Amino acid sequence: MPVENPRELPRQTPGSTATGTAERPSARLHAQAADSVDATLELLARGDYVADRALATAVFLALRLERPLFVEGEPGTGKTEIAKVLANALGAELIRLQCYEGLDVHDAAYEWNYARQMLEIRLGELRSAALAEPAAGSERREDIARELFSERFLIARPLLRALQAHDVAPVLLIDELDRADEPFEAYLLEVLSDFQITIPEWITVKAPQPPLVVITSNRTREIHDAVKRRCIYHWVGYPDAAREFDILRRKAPGCSEALSRQVVAFVQALREVELYKLPGVSETIEWARALMALDAVALDPDVVENTLGVLLKYQDDIARIQGSEAARLIERVRVEAART
């Protein structure tokens, strides 16, 4: 039966069982870490994350208003990275829930340790037998039942762990929510709006300090409005050339400035072609690294043809670009480079 008063769980260190009393950190550390949009941009940049102003504003508001951040967008455009960089920059633990089809409460939130409960029952029976106690009365049975559904027998999974007390409120990454089934979204509503989880056999666990929640989706299906309404929503698209160049300089610093410019110009032009799957920023970074590994100093038709598999992951797309289309794109990159 749910207990009406939400209870704060005691302070936890990752992986440990709870001991001691809950303390609420006096200051809102996360909001202090970035007290303006500019400060948020800098915070992200310190983690080598190149955000545009709209994304920095969304992150700032999520921190300031203590609301979950919902980032949806193309694959490989830095959605998951946002949570990693924020956790690092805030000095917070990153608690990650990777979503998949069939994900349920047991894997996502909590689970009762049935094996330990059974053992406890058996030990209780043995103790009673050894002491030659009369059969347990209903009061005793209720005591045992209460004891079995206590924190000692609870296994906390990512959602519950994120609501437990930490020195610094953690960053909870709910990654690729579109892979989970719709009923799971309904389960998330309580976590997202009240930062609490009701455990029917025990209590309602409420976070002493809300975690920073980052939800990502690749939009393979629409996420329910009820989830989105509780979040600050941001669409992450492909970056423009200037931002992609900046990202590349940070993520592949060994790549020369000239080659980095060519790589970015080629990928930007490639995204204008009608392809089944356009390359993301992660492919741009991988391509630059691949070109460096091959000691390429500039793009030429041979090196581009031989490395297309780093950029494109469908044979139809590769076939479409190979040959004259690749040559056309390289020529376009050359003309653009000559103009700047």
Ligand SMILES: Nc1ncnc2c1ncn2[C@@H]1O[C@H](COP(=O)(O)OP(=O)(O)OP(=O)(O)O)[C@@H](O)[C@H]1O
């Ligand atoms: N704005 C950015 N600043 C810095 N690095 C970026 C940026 N965008 C993407 N990256 C880099 O691109 C790579 C892919 O990022 P990430 O895994 O976060 O993408 P994603 O959108 O979560 O992709 P997927 O949809 O496939 O999960 C990472 O190495 C990340 O560092």
Ligand SMILES: [Mg+2]
């Ligand atoms: Mg991701």
